[in-house]
Amino acid sequence: MPHQNLQVRLAARPVGLPKDSDFEIIERPIDEPGDGQVLVRNVFLSLDPAMRGWMDDRKSYLPPIALGDVMRGLTAGVVESSHHPDFAVGDAVQGALGWQQFAVAEAHELTPIPEGVPLNVALGPLGMTGLTAYFGLLDIGEPKPGETVLISAAAGAVGSVAGQIARIHGCRVVGTAGSEDKCRWLIDELGFDAVINYKTVDDLHGALAEACPKGIDVYFDNVGGEMLDAALRLLRFRGRVVLCGAISQYNATEPPPGPAHYLSLLVNRGRMQGFIVFDYQKRYAEGVEKLGGWLAEGKLRYREEIVDGLENAPRALLRLFDGNKNGKLLVRISQG
Numbered sequence: 560m561p562h563q564n565l566q567v568r569l570a571a572r573p574v575g576l577p578k579d580s581d582f583e584i585i586e587r588p589i590d591e592p593g594d595g596q597v598l599v600r601n602v603f604l605s606l607d608p609a610m611r612g613w614m615d616d617r618k619s620y621l622p623p624i625a626l627g628d629v630m631r632g633l634t635a636g637v638v639e640s641s642h643h644p645d646f647a648v649g650d651a652v653q654g655a656l657g658w659q660q661f662a663v664a665e666a667h668e669l670t671p672i673p674e675g676v677p678l679n680v681a682l683g684p685l686g687m688t689g690l691t692a693y694f695g696l697l698d699i700g701e702p703k704p705g706e707t708v709l710i711s712a713a714a715g716a717v718g719s720v721a722g723q724i725a726r727i728h729g730c731r732v733v734g735t736a737g738s739e740d741k742c743r744w745l746i747d748e749l750g751f752d753a754v755i756n757y758k759t760v761d762d763l764h765g766a767l768a769e770a771c772p773k774g775i776d777v778y779f780d781n782v783g784g785e786m787l788d789a790a791l792r793l794l795r796f797r798g799r800v801v802l803c804g805a806i807s808q809y810n811a812t813e814p815p816p817g818p819a820h821y822l823s824l825l826v827n828r829g830r831m832q833g834f835i836v837f838d839y840q841k842r843y844a845e846g847v848e849k850l851g852g853w854l855a856e857g858k859l860r861y862r863e864e865i866v867d868g869l870e871n872a873p874r875a876l877l878r879l880f881d882g883n884k885n886g887k888l889l890v891r892i893s894q895g
C-alpha cells in the first residue's frame with residue numbers, strides 16, 4: 560500500500576482554454592479514514608465538459624472549485640479500508656472523489672457499483688453519462704415515435720446514448736459530429752438516419768434542412784451557439800429543445816451572441832428547457848435498469864477512450880474541446 564497520494568489541484572482560474580499552469584500536481588500523505596469513513600483508491604476518473612465551468616469563479620448549479628482545492632470529478636474505485644459497516648475492503652464504489660489517487664469519503668458520498676458492472680461502464684453508459692441522456696431526452700424532450708430528433712455532439716458520451724434512446728423510441732434520429740470517422744460510426748454502428756459533419760459543411764442551415772425535411776421535433780443540445788440557432792430555425796410546431804450543455808461556449812472569454820431565431824419558440828409554441836442530471840437522483844435506479852437492459856440486449860453501444868496516468872488528466876481535458884477523442888473520455892488512475 561503506497562503512502563503518498565498524487566493529486567491535481569486548481570492553481571489558477573483559466574482564461575479561455577485551460578493551460579498546464581492552471582493546474583498543480585502534488586503528492587501528499589494519504590489521509591487516514593476516521594470513524595464512519597472509507598478510504599477509496601480511485602481507478603477511473605471521468606472527464607466532463609462541465610469541469611471547465613467549475614474552474615470559473617461564477618455562480619452555477621455547484622459552487623466554483625476553490626483555488627488550491629483538488630479538482631472536482633466523478634471517479635470509480637475500490638475500497639482500501641473501511642470504518643463503516645456498509646463498505647468492505649475490495650468493494651467497488653463511485654462518487655465525486657476528485658482528481659486524486661486516494662480519497663477519504665463519508666459513506667453517504669459513495670454509491671456501490673453492482674457486481675459485474677465494470678468500473679469504466681459505471682462512469683459511462685450506466686453512470687452519469689447515460690443517465691443524463693436518459694432523463695434529458697425522455698423527460699425533457701418527450702420524443703414520440705416518428706418524430707425527428709436532432710442531437711449535437713452526437714458521437715460524444717452523452718449524445719451517442721441520447722441518439723440511441725431516441726432510436727429505441729421509434730424516432731428519426733439525426734446527429735452532428737466533427738469528423739468523418741464519427742459520422743460513419745453513428746450511421747453504420749448506431750443506426751442514425753442522417754449525420755452532418757458540422758466542421759466541413761459550408762451551410763449548416765441548408766444541411767440540417769436537408770437532413771430534417773419535416774423540421775425538428777426535439778433538439779437535444781450539447782453544443783449551444785450557432786448549432787442551437789440553426790436548430791431553432793427548423794423547430795416544428797410544439798417542438799422541444801433540451802438544453803443539456805453548450806460546449807461551444809465553455810471557453811468563451813466574451814459573452815456569446817444570443818440565438819437569433821428564438822422567436823421560433825413563440826411562433827411554434829415551442830419549449831426550451833434546461834436540466835441537470837442531479838435533479839433525477841431519486842430516479843437513478845430506474846434509469847440504470849433501463850440502460851442496463853438495452854446494453855445487455857445489444858441495443859445500446861458505446862465507445863470510450865482511456866488516458867493512462869492522473870498526471871495526464873489536465874492535457875486530456877482539452878480533448879473534450881477539440882473533439883480529438885471517441886465517445887467517453889476516462890483517465891486510468893490506477894489498475895482496477
Ligand SMILES: NC(=O)c1ccc[n+]([C@@H]2O[C@H](COP(=O)([O-])OP(=O)(O)OC[C@H]3O[C@@H](n4cnc5c(N)ncnc54)[C@H](OP(=O)(O)O)[C@@H]3O)[C@@H](O)[C@H]2O)c1
Pocket residue numbers: 606607608609687688691711712713714715716717718735736737738741781782802803804805806807808834835836837878879880881882883884886887888
Ligand atoms: N445537464 C447535465 O446534467 C449534463 C451532464 C453531463 C454532460 N452535460 C453536457 O453534455 C454535453 C456533452 O457532454 P459529454 O460528456 O458527452 O462530452 P462529449 O460529447 O463526449 O465531448 C465533447 C464533444 O463536444 C464536441 N465539441 C467540442 N467543442 C465543440 C464546439 N465548439 N462546437 C461543437 N461541438 C464541439 C466534440 O465533438 P465533435 O466536435 O466531434 O462533435 C467533443 O468530442 C456537454 O455540453 C456537457 O456539458 C450536461
